[in-house]
Amino acid sequence: MLIDILQTLVSGVLVGATYALMCVGLGLIFGVMRVVNFAQGEFVMLGMYAALFLATTFGLQAAFGIAPGAVVAGLVAGPVVFACAWVLHRTLVGRVTGQIAIGTRDPHSSQVVMTLGISLVLQNGAMILFGSRPRSVSSPLSSDSFEIGELLVNKGQLVAFAVAIVVVVALGTWLARSASGKSLRAASDNARAALYVGIDVVRAHRLSFAIGAAISAVAGGLMASLQAFQPYVGIDYVIVMYAGVVLGGLGSIRGAFVGGMVIGIVQQMATLVLPQQLQNAVIFVVFLLVILLRPQGIFGRVAERI
Numbered sequence: 299m300l301i302d303i304l305q306t307l308v309s310g311v312l313v314g315a316t317y318a319l320m321c322v323g324l325g326l327i328f329g330v331m332r333v334v335n336f337a338q339g340e341f342v343m344l345g346m347y348a349a350l351f352l353a354t355t356f357g358l359q360a361a362f363g364i365a366p367g368a369v370v371a372g373l374v375a376g377p378v379v380f381a382c383a384w385v386l387h388r389t390l391v392g393r394v395t396g397q398i399a400i401g402t403r404d405p406h407s408s409q410v411v412m413t414l415g416i417s418l419v420l421q422n423g424a425m426i427l428f429g430s431r432p433r434s435v436s437s438p439l440s441s442d443s444f445e446i447g448e449l450l451v452n453k454g455q456l457v458a459f460a461v462a463i464v465v466v467v468a469l470g471t472w473l474a475r476s477a478s479g480k481s482l483r484a485a486s487d488n489a490r491a492a493l494y495v496g497i498d499v500v501r502a503h504r505l506s507f508a509i510g511a512a513i514s515a516v517a518g519g520l521m522a523s524l525q526a527f528q529p530y531v532g533i534d535y536v537i538v539m540y541a542g543v544v545l546g547g548l549g550s551i552r553g554a555f556v557g558g559m560v561i562g563i564v565q566q567m568a569t570l571v572l573p574q575q576l577q578n579a580v581i582f583v584v585f586l587l588v589i590l591l592r593p594q595g596i597f598g599r600v601a602e603r604i
Contacts, residue, residue: 328548339536485497
C-alpha cells in the first residue's frame, strides 16, 4: 500500500507540473490584462496539433530522432502558437480589451463574448481541418520508465516536468529583470499610470497574451506524446486551468504554478480510492474548501503583483 501511495504521488507531481505550466500561461494573461480567457484550452489544443505536424510533416522527428524530435516539436509549438495569439490579439482581442484596462469600458461582457467566440471558432476550425480522429505524437518516452527501487518514473512525464520548471524559472527571471518584463508588471499594477509614464500598454497586453498562450501550448505540445487528443480536448484542460489559477490566487504566477501542482497531485491521489470518472469531482471539492477557508487563494492578496 505504501508503494502504491508513493507511486501515485510521484505521478501526481509529474502530471501536476504540466498542469502548472498550463496554469501559468492563463495566470499571466489574467495577471496583466485582467481578462478571463475562455480560449486558453484551445491554445493547449493548438499546441498539441502544432507538435504533431512539426514532428511528422515538418520532419523534426526525422531530423532529431523519434524521442528527441517529439520533445523539440513540443517546444517549438510554443513559438507557433505565440504567433497565432499575437495575430488574434491584434485583430480581435485587443479591440475589446484596450479600454478595459484604463476603466473606460465594461470589463466583462465584451471580453467574455470575444474569448468564447474564439474558443468556438478554434474548436470547430480544428474539427474541419484535422477531423475528429484522436491523434498522438509517437514517442518511446511515453511508455518507457526509470526504475527507482520499486517506483517507476515515466520518462516522458519526467521530461515534461523538467521543461515546466525551466520555463517557469525563465519566465520569472524575465519578468523581474528585463525591461519588457517590467513593463508588463507596470501595466498589471496600474495601466493608466503606465500610460502616463510612456509604457505602451496595448503592446504589453499583446505580449502577455501571446506569451501566456505559448506557455500553455508548450504544455500541450509535451502532452501530445503522452496521451491522445482531438479538437475538443481543450474543454477538459480549461477546467483544470481555472481551478488551478483560482486555487493559487488570481494574478499570481507562483500561485498558478502551485495551484496546478496541487490539482495534479489531488487528481492522481484520488485514483487510489475513487473511479476515474470522479477525479475532477475531487479537484473541485478541494477547490471549494480552499475558497471557503481562503477566498483569495493560496498566494493571493487583495492586490497581487505578478
